[in-house]
Amino acid sequence: MTAVRTDITKRLRQNGFRATPQRLAIYDALWNAGSHPTVAKIHSYATKRDPTISLATVYKTLQLFTDIDLVNEMPSIDGSARYDPEQEEHINLVCTNCGLIEDYHLEQMDEMKSAIERATSFKVNMQSIEIYGLCSKCSHKTKT
Amino acid sequence: MTAVRTDITKRLRQNGFRATPQRLAIYDALWNAGSHPTVAKIHSYATKRDPTISLATVYKTLQLFTDIDLVNEMPSIDGSARYDPEQEEHINLVCTNCGLIEDYHLEQMDEMKSAIERATSFKVNMQSIEIYGLCSKCSHKTKT
DNA sequence: ATCATTGCAAAAGATTTGCATGTCC
């Protein structure tokens, strides 16, 4: 699975925004601060490269990236958003026990999308499908 | 579509909890404070019946209801959780523009569940599937 | 009467905002 990272400098300028070092560092962190990182993780990682990057800048930047579709903000159940830089169509399998998020690619999802759109006139965003449940580790443990 | 409300007094006692007026009012609010209500909506509605119910009690009660599977806490993208008292299997179509949440029932979802479980060993909770996109109203408007 | 539950107020997180300073183009 070769995820394709956008040329972010170009992308920013195309949209009329400046390519600042903070933005580059934050974009880098999105891919390297772990899978589907939280804001805190992103900040902590970006800070390694440039210790002065502030949390507020991280928030503002993620907002901006979301606006220009460089990342997807993921809904959260624990009060802290996570971000997904992956551009290929996929759905997220989210473990409600340990928080693990697993990407899942399947053709079949397209059929489901069409079926929903035929039946409801709701316009499905494939980038934003979250399915909750238990990852294999957690489903093998005893219940809480 | 006749949604079946649980006998909540019985359900609470079966689980060893007291059936207090606050809990009954909050359960009632879950069904009547609008579709997939936020905590604020639930509190505001419950308060009509009993003006002294505190927000903290609403939070504690929703926590409890979630624990004994009387409701499902929904992940959120705007920082305020929503609750879904519906027990029948369904998925939620969430409009990322206006926040509308539409229930969707379809047999086909079962196939998808099985396909995912066959392919990944992830255990899908059908009660917790959220698909984001645009409702029909919002998809007909011009973009932001 | 007992012990779970409530309400209040304070605390803890997460995110946003205003504004002076710094810096990309």
Next chain:
DNA sequence: GGACATGCAAATCTTTTGCAATGAT
């Protein structure tokens, strides 16, 4: 040089927690 971005600190919002008072069983 000038507009845009950043960083700081304060503000806002949501949710959690501790504890004394209350009330369900």
